[in-house]
Amino acid sequence: MVVKLLGMTFTELQNWLVNELHQKPFRAKQLFTWLHFRRVASFDEMTNLSLKFRNTLKATAEIVHPEQVDRIESEEGTVKYLLKLPGGPAEAVLIPEPPRFTACLSTQYGCRMGCTFCMTGKAGFHGNMTSDEIVAQLYTISDTTDQRISNVVLMGMGEPMDNWNAVENALNIISDDRGICIGQRKITVSTVGVPGGIRKLVDMEKQYGLAVSLHSAVQSTRELLIPAARAISLSELRKDMLEYTGTTGRRVTLEYCLIEGVNDSIDQAEALADYSRGLPCKINLLVYNPVPGLDWKPPTEETVDRFTEYLYPRCQAVTLRRSRGGDVAGACGQLGASILTKENGTR
Numbered sequence: 192m193v194v195k196l197l198g199m200t201f202t203e204l205q206n207w208l209v210n211e212l213h214q215k216p217f218r219a220k221q222l223f224t225w226l227h228f229r230r231v232a233s234f235d236e237m238t239n240l241s242l243k244f245r246n247t248l249k250a251t252a253e254i255v256h257p258e259q260v261d262r263i264e265s266e267e268g269t270v271k272y273l274l275k276l277p278g279g280p281a282e283a284v285l286i287p288e289p290p291r292f293t294a295c296l297s298t299q300y301g302c303r304m305g306c307t308f309c310m311t312g313k314a315g316f317h318g319n320m321t322s323d324e325i326v327a328q329l330y331t332i333s334d335t336t337d338q339r340i341s342n343v344v345l346m347g348m349g350e351p352m353d354n355w356n357a358v359e360n361a362l363n364i365i366s367d368d369r370g371i372c373i374g375q376r377k378i379t380v381s382t383v384g385v386p387g388g389i390r391k392l393v394d395m396e397k398q399y400g401l402a403v404s405l406h407s408a409v410q411s412t413r414e415l416l417i418p419a420a421r422a423i424s425l426s427e428l429r430k431d432m433l434e435y436t437g438t439t440g441r442r443v444t445l446e447y448c449l450i451e452g453v454n455d456s457i458d459q460a461e462a463l464a465d466y467s468r469g470l471p472c473k474i475n476l477l478v479y480n481p482v483p484g485l486d487w488k489p490p491t492e493e494t495v496d497r498f499t500e501y502l503y504p505r506c507q508a509v510t511l512r513r514s515r516g517g518d519v520a521g522a523c524g525q526l527g528a529s530i531l532t533k534e535n536g537t538r
């Protein structure tokens with residue numbers, strides 16, 4: 192079996208080199224640096240490795256390189272990348288908000304959470320990404336910009352907690368200071384809150400950020416938007432979040448996408464204020480980006496203002512983010528078109 196080098200943590204790489212290829216342990220640092228710091232595309236570029244060792248690597252391992260099928264830039268600078276990875280088509284996004292440059296990565300081909308407002312949910316599930324496929328998206332984005340990627344969010348296609356082993360490896364790799372070295376606090380894992388998922392992040396005992404796609408603090412409304420929420424009650428989810436905040440000392444971000452006539456009433460705002468009371472959190476309100484083929488709509492400006500004004504005096508921290516990248520379908524909930532296109536047989 193060909194070894195996928197980009198998806199190996201430093202420790203895994205070292206163990207493999209020593210135990211399988213009978214190399215000295217110091218080779219791991221050399222190879223890891225070529226892969227994740229210099230990010231070279233081929234073994235031939237690894238000039239401080241002997242030719243014999245490079246040939247052994249060529250015969251036993253590979254460095255995955257996504258093919259960039261398309262790159263679409265929105266008016267305000269958000270860039271959506273359509274990539275071809277070994278497992279299928281994938282999408283990733285660069286969100287430039289100087290001094291912050293955020294890469295939004297996918298973790299699965301499609302998603303099985305089935306969120307009714309999301310294009311990826313509509314596309315269905317087509318498989319898990321391997322850790323090297325997750326990491327490779329970041330390097331592809333990084334190679335196309337002169338700016339240093341400062342932040343990473345796992346908020347693209349897929350539910351990260353549903354592909355945990357690959358995600359955990361990818362987190363360890365991209366935060367390793369021998370590689371691209373994105374600080375743990377600059378990396379955010381987003382989840383709808385699958386049972387036991389947040390605990391896995393807590394168990395890492397690291398400082399990664401957590402964003403929970405809440406979208407409603409009323410169970411029935413939440414289940415309407417996120418069918419997978421039937422597996423976890425709002426009170427269980429709150430308990431999990433408290434465990435995260437208690438262990439890491441960090442606040443959790445509650446993502447709340449406002450959708451007309453669904454979760455934008457004052458009753459819903461009241462439920463959200465009640466739910467967030469006593470939970471160290473910030474509430475990130477987003478206005479829904481319409482998805483072709485789905486009936487949901489964004490609320491009017493007045494409704495958005497009324498909702499936010501209700502929350503401001505009642506909650507610790509509320510931000511309203513006009514979602515970026517809507518004009519290139521690179522915004523939250525809009526990824527996944529490449530999978531739908533592939534299914535329709537037009538690509």
Ligand code: SF4
Pocket residue numbers: 301302303304305306309310311312313347348349350383524
């Ligand atoms: S919103 Fe996230 S969890 Fe829900 S279907 Fe879309 S990608 Fe999956």
